[in-house]
Amino acid sequence: MSIIFVGLPGSGKTTIGRQLARRLGLPFVDSDHVIEARLGCSIREFFAREGEENFRDVEQQVLDDLSLNHQGVLATGGGAVLREVNRQHLHDRGHVIYLRSAPEDVYRRVRHDTGRPLLQVDDPMARLRALFESRDPLYRATAHHVIDTGRPSVATLVNMIIMQLELSGQLPAKPQSPAPQAAS
Numbered sequence: 627m628s629i630i631f632v633g634l635p636g637s638g639k640t641t642i643g644r645q646l647a648r649r650l651g652l653p654f655v656d657s658d659h660v661i662e663a664r665l666g667c668s669i670r671e672f673f674a675r676e677g678e679e680n681f682r683d684v685e686q687q688v689l690d691d692l693s694l695n696h697q698g699v700l701a702t703g704g705g706a707v708l709r710e711v712n713r714q715h716l717h718d719r720g721h722v723i724y725l726r727s728a729p730e731d732v733y734r735r736v737r738h739d740t741g742r743p744l745l746q747v748d749d750p751m752a753r754l755r756a757l758f759e760s761r762d763p764l765y766r767a768t769a770h771h772v773i774d775t776g777r778p779s780v781a782t783l784v785n786m787i788i789m790q791l792e793l794s795g796q797l798p799a800k801p802q803s804p805a806p807q808a809a810s
């Protein structure tokens with residue numbers, strides 16, 4: 627059973643997932659890193675050479691494997707929710723958190739990043755708006771929780787997520803400090 631992050635490219639899945647795993651002392655894996663290791667090249671190169679549908683086929687296999695077998699924190703790629711079968715597997719096998727970011731916020735974070743093939747277009751902001759419109763309902767349908775990632779820092783978001791996981795019974799609650807002893 628994993629804590630699984632979904633959300634737009636640049637919403638913080640990899641960064642927040644890694645930090646959360648560190649805080650909880652759990653193993654962390656990013657499905658994109660597993661895909662790149664399996665392909666032996668970057669996702670960007672594979673997209674350019676083989677096209678998106680071939681990438682989605684590999685992604686589906688890797689998500690099936692990790693959602694069944696990984697015990698810890700799992701960061702997915704932004705398109706992990708596109709296929710119905712992936713949405714089903716992630717929702718049924720893990721505890722899914724949607725990092726919900728406005729297109730403006732993610733644009734600020736990833737505009738200089740050339741490693742994200744879907745954003746290498748003339749108007750990346752328009753592309754992000756379109757991705758948000760089409761995917762927001764899919765991320766919501768897959769997730770057990772939605773966390774808005776507008777202003778808070780990564781560290782604050784990690785704290786908010788830990789509180790949310792405790793409240794929903796996904797983590798053992800922190801031990802209460804002992805009640806003060808009555809003075810004798």
Ligand SMILES: Nc1ncnc2c1ncn2[C@@H]1O[C@H](COP(=O)(O)OP(=O)(O)O)[C@@H](O)[C@H]1O
Pocket residue numbers: 633634635636637638639640641642701735736775777778779780783
């Ligand atoms: N809440 C946040 N505030 C500021 N910067 C952030 C926040 N979340 C992520 N980032 C930064 O945005 C960039 C993209 O984050 P990343 O974890 O790669 O996103 P994803 O895996 O969802 O595509 C990174 O440089 C990361 O440090």
Ligand SMILES: O=C(O)C1=C[C@@H](OP(=O)(O)O)[C@@H](O)[C@H](O)C1
Pocket residue numbers: 633634635636639640658669702703704705706741742743744
């Ligand atoms: O949104 C998408 O369809 C994709 C997002 C990427 O991951 P990030 O969300 O970590 O950028 C990566 O899986 C691939 O480039 C496709």
Ligand SMILES: [Mg+2]
Pocket residue numbers: 639640641656658701702703
């Ligand atoms: Mg990522």
